[in-house]
Amino acid sequence: xxxxxxxxxxxxxAGVSPQALLLELIPETLGNSQSLQSILIEVAPLIMVxxxxxxxxxxxxxxxxxxxxxxxxxxAATAISLHHVGPPSLRLPLMLAAxxxxxxxxxGISVVLKARYRVDEIISTLLxxxxxxxxxxxxxxxxxxxxxxxxxxxxxxxxxxxxxxxAPGLDASLLIAMLFVVGAAWLVHLSRAGGYMRFVHAxxxxxxxxxxxxxxxxxxxxxxxxxxxxxxxxxxxxxTEGRLTEGFYGGYGFSGVLIAFLAGNRPIAVxxxxxxxxxxxVLGQSLQIFYQIPFAIVQLVQAIVVIFVAASxxxxxxxxxxxx
Amino acid sequence: xxxxxxTGWLASVPSVAVPYALAALxxxxxxxxxxxxxxxxxxxxxxxxxxxxxxxxxxxHELIALVVAMVSxxxxxxxxxxxxxxxxxxxxxxxxxxxxxxxxxxxxxxxxAGWTNHAVAGLGQFRLGSLADIPILGRIIFAQxxxxxxxxxxxxxxxxxxxxxxxGLRLRAVGENxxxxxxxxxxxxxxxxxxxMIGSALVGLAGGYLSIVSTKIWYPEMTGGRGWIxxxxxxxxxxxxxxxxxxAILFGGIEAGIPQIAATGLHVNQYFVLMTPYAxxxxxxxxxxxxxxxxxxxxxxxxxxxxxxxxx
Numbered sequence: 001x002x003x004x005x006x007x008x009x010x011x012x013x014a015g016v017s018p019q020a021l022l023l024e025l026i027p028e029t030l031g032n033s034q035s036l037q038s039i040l041i042e043v044a045p046l047i048m049v050x051x052x053x054x055x056x057x058x059x060x061x062x063x064x065x066x067x068x069x070x071x072x073x074x075x076a077a078t079a080i081s082l083h084h085v086g087p088p089s090l091r092l093p094l095m096l097a098a099x100x101x102x103x104x105x106x107x108g109i110s111v112v113l114k115a116r117y118r119v120d121e122i123i124s125t126l127l128x129x130x131x132x133x134x135x136x137x138x139x140x141x142x143x144x145x146x147x148x149x150x151x152x153x154x155x156x157x158x159x160x161x162x163x164x165x166x167a168p169g170l171d172a173s174l175l176i177a178m179l180f181v182v183g184a185a186w187l188v189h190l191s192r193a194g195g196y197m198r199f200v201h202a203x204x205x206x207x208x209x210x211x212x213x214x215x216x217x218x219x220x221x222x223x224x225x226x227x228x229x230x231x232x233x234x235x236x237x238x239x240t241e242g243r244l245t246e247g248f249y250g251g252y253g254f255s256g257v258l259i260a261f262l263a264g265n266r267p268i269a270v271x272x273x274x275x276x277x278x279x280x281x282v283l284g285q286s287l288q289i290f291y292q293i294p295f296a297i298v299q300l301v302q303a304i305v306v307i308f309v310a311a312s313x314x315x316x317x318x319x320x321x322x323x324x
Numbered sequence: 325x326x327x328x329x330x331t332g333w334l335a336s337v338p339s340v341a342v343p344y345a346l347a348a349l350x351x352x353x354x355x356x357x358x359x360x361x362x363x364x365x366x367x368x369x370x371x372x373x374x375x376x377x378x379x380x381x382x383x384x385h386e387l388i389a390l391v392v393a394m395v396s397x398x399x400x401x402x403x404x405x406x407x408x409x410x411x412x413x414x415x416x417x418x419x420x421x422x423x424x425x426x427x428x429x430x431x432x433x434x435x436x437a438g439w440t441n442h443a444v445a446g447l448g449q450f451r452l453g454s455l456a457d458i459p460i461l462g463r464i465i466f467a468q469x470x471x472x473x474x475x476x477x478x479x480x481x482x483x484x485x486x487x488x489x490x491x492g493l494r495l496r497a498v499g500e501n502x503x504x505x506x507x508x509x510x511x512x513x514x515x516x517x518x519x520x521m522i523g524s525a526l527v528g529l530a531g532g533y534l535s536i537v538s539t540k541i542w543y544p545e546m547t548g549g550r551g552w553i554x555x556x557x558x559x560x561x562x563x564x565x566x567x568x569x570x571x572a573i574l575f576g577g578i579e580a581g582i583p584q585i586a587a588t589g590l591h592v593n594q595y596f597v598l599m600t601p602y603a604x605x606x607x608x609x610x611x612x613x614x615x616x617x618x619x620x621x622x623x624x625x626x627x628x629x630x631x632x633x634x635x636x
Contacts, residue, residue: 122555300429302424
């Protein structure tokens with residue numbers, strides 16, 4: 001497993017900066033309390049998208065529309081904020097509920113397309129991402145453009161619409177994410193529905209034959225998956241950004257898939273992998289600032305990690321004997 | 325007015341349709357061998373970037389640049405081949421990882437090497453003599469670029485190889501039932517590898533066409549989901565080359581119509597306009613899913629790794 005990290009580092013070094021600089025950068029970033037804080041801030045949405053992907057993959061539904069669902073989560077939460085729905089004390093829960101509902105509805109389109117018209121969810125969730133992105137751009141460049149500076153983001157949320165910092169570096173979004181981890185772990189490992197999900201994952205037809213409510217369990221997992229992605233979008237808007245921005249969803253879609261894959265769809269493991277990916281994110285940000293290396297390097301390293309891990313599974317399961 | 329609208333529209337359809345057609349054909353070749361290939365979005369980017377790079381370095385030979393685009397996409401696809409054919413990684417995961425790998429790689433290389441927003445000359449019209457001077461029809465049919473004309477023979481060749489030759493028969497056997505193919509002595513691994521590499525070369529050509537001929541420029545993630553639309557097109561075409569060509573022309577018609585309609589002064593918000601290719605793809609998929617009864621057109625072993633000596 002160490003080799004995969006090394007490969008990423010070598011690649012970055014070979015591509016751009018001398019290795020020594022990079023070896024300085026990593027301790028610099030990780031030893032710094034401010035970057036540790038930014039890692040903690042990044043972890044929360046990553047946990048949520050990781051759980052989202054895990055739940056969908058658990059019932060073999062390829063939810064590749066995480067970014068689209070995040071966008072709808074952000075849009076719905078912002079709509080509540082802009083139209084001042086509900087009293088200020090209830091504003092945050094209302095925004096969360098709206099985000100979850102909007103995102104679950106968005107994934108619902110793919111569910112309907114699959115169930116009624118046999119449109120593969122891989123295609124439909126991906127294509128719906130592009131539609132959601134364009135709709136977001138329409139809003140932030142058009143009707144929701146910031147009236148003060150004319151920049152492509154909405155005006156700032158009010159103070160009571162933002163997730164509070166409980167302690168320095170400890171964001172309320174992280175707390176919410178941890179609650180979701182516990183909830184998802186209970187659902188997947190302890191509840192009856194989780195047992196059904198394992199059955200559906202192992203063999204959908206067989207599950208049907210022995211009387212597992214396949215459709216119900218699948219729908220439950222898929223809608224929860226959509227809602228979690230929506231809440232991830234909401235938490236970025238309400239905690240980190242404080243407004244709806246043009247590109248807040250960037251990079252989370254693939255990260256969710258990657259986290260679920262590396263964690264083997266297990267909620268507790270999702271948390272650990274999310275910390276690793278958050279570290280990558282923050283490293284990527286400092287690379288971008290100090291060395292003008294595009295953030296795409298993070299995406300590249302993530303892809304290399306997936307490729308390495310996927311490839312290494314073969315060597316774990318098989319032993320190769322060279323016959324002469 | 326209507327006439328200029330129609331000729332302008334129809335004349336621009338082929339160049340929009342060509343990337344879809346070539347990418348879909350490439351995917352069909354690989355999927356007919358039983359390898360579910362979601363890689364198109366990434367490999368098109370590889371083709372697009374390497375095409376522009378070759379164009380800059382080799383002094384503006386468009387055709388050489390297109391060949392370079394094909395070769396580099398094919399080379400990158402070796403990695404995908406190793407993952408899914410040799411190491412039997414889940415083909416969805418491997419395909420996705422490849423797309424994000426290619427997105428990250430091309431984005432990084434393009435911006436570090438300074439190839440972003442570097443304009444290239446592009447491929448000129450290839451006027452078929454005096455035929456191009458025929459009013460209206462000349463502009464639509466006989467004044468396209470070379471790749472448009474090459475697309476038809478490429479399709480014919482691939483269709484002929486797939487359906488009328490021994491090689492094609494074996495390839496389809498590998499995709500339908502690898503155990504049986506293996507039993508009669510066909511090397512499943514070699515056929516799948518070859519199918520991936522040849523198919524990816526066509527996907528790379530589609531990407532190179534996008535950057536060198538259509539936009540004449542490289543920018544990160546310039547394919548904008550066209551690879552995914554090609555994947556959808558393959559399903560819509562039920563893995564039949566000619567149907568894929570028809571589907572590509574349909575998509576090309578829709579996408580080419582958008583700027584033409586905008587030019588007539590009809591005012592629609594640009595972001596809704598930008599959504600139409602994706603919405604149209606979904607609509608076409610719905611229509612296809614409704615009217616198509618023969619789900620069996622899908623290659624039998626699509627997405628399944630082949631493990632020799634494993635009982636199923």
